[in-house]
Amino acid sequence: MYKRVLLPTDGSPCSEQALREGFELVKSCGAEATVLYVIENPLLTLPMLPEGIPYEADLYEDLKKAAEEVLASARKIAEEAGVPVNTIMHEGQPVPTIVEFAKDYDLIVMGTHGRGGLEKLILGSVTEGVLHRTETSVLVIHCKRKRA
Template sequence: MYKRVLMPTDGSACSLAAIREGLEVAKTLGAEVTFLYVLENPTGLWMAPESGAYVQELVQDLKTAGQTALSEAEKLAKEAGVPSSGKLREGNATATIVDEAKNYDLLVMGTHGRTGLDKLLLGSVTEGVLHRTNRPVLVVRSR
């Protein structure tokens, strides 16, 4: 039934909780897992001309954080005995995850469960994916 599982991660404790749950499901089903880290381009945020010199350094730092998150996820998969791979993509997180999801049977995502002003200001990638994908999504709420 579910043989290919996509697990987006941002490296947060919430994402790691979802990965741990998702790996248990994948192991039970004999599924393979792909971890996805989406690097959102920060250049639109840096409008001042003097900040341009720092954008490349910031992008490299974000890529390093993404590789670290993927490495940690793949380490957990290896320990669980689940075949896995990692992908780092650039773009809007919600749109990129929805696009990638077309190639998978199941998505596993974490959510912080924010409400009110926090939700309004910080948004929810998981909620955006839920509204835009036709794939099943297992949502793991952060404790």
């Protein structure tokens, strides 16, 4: 069925839920699992400022450290599920990066928060962007949000 499964993650509880369910699928198929974390440097999307940004190197190191922590957590979840996993950290914009990596995979497993309206407009949806741009099959895990 599926031989290679890509599991993009951002470290959110929703992504963690998608990892857990994705690893169960990987285990049942005997597939190869790869977790991808895309480091999106927000300074790359800002207009160029005179004098540059003095804390850019520090910000990048913080983003990289956060990515390493998320990938370590993903490896632990995979180990608990009894699934060997590869992890990749890549810098770029999430949607095009995931779409490019997905060309080498049979399936993408991603979570979605199911946001709508203004919340979706402001935060966007990486999952929706991937769905519209990839030729790889996508399994979307709808994450339940806690209501106040």
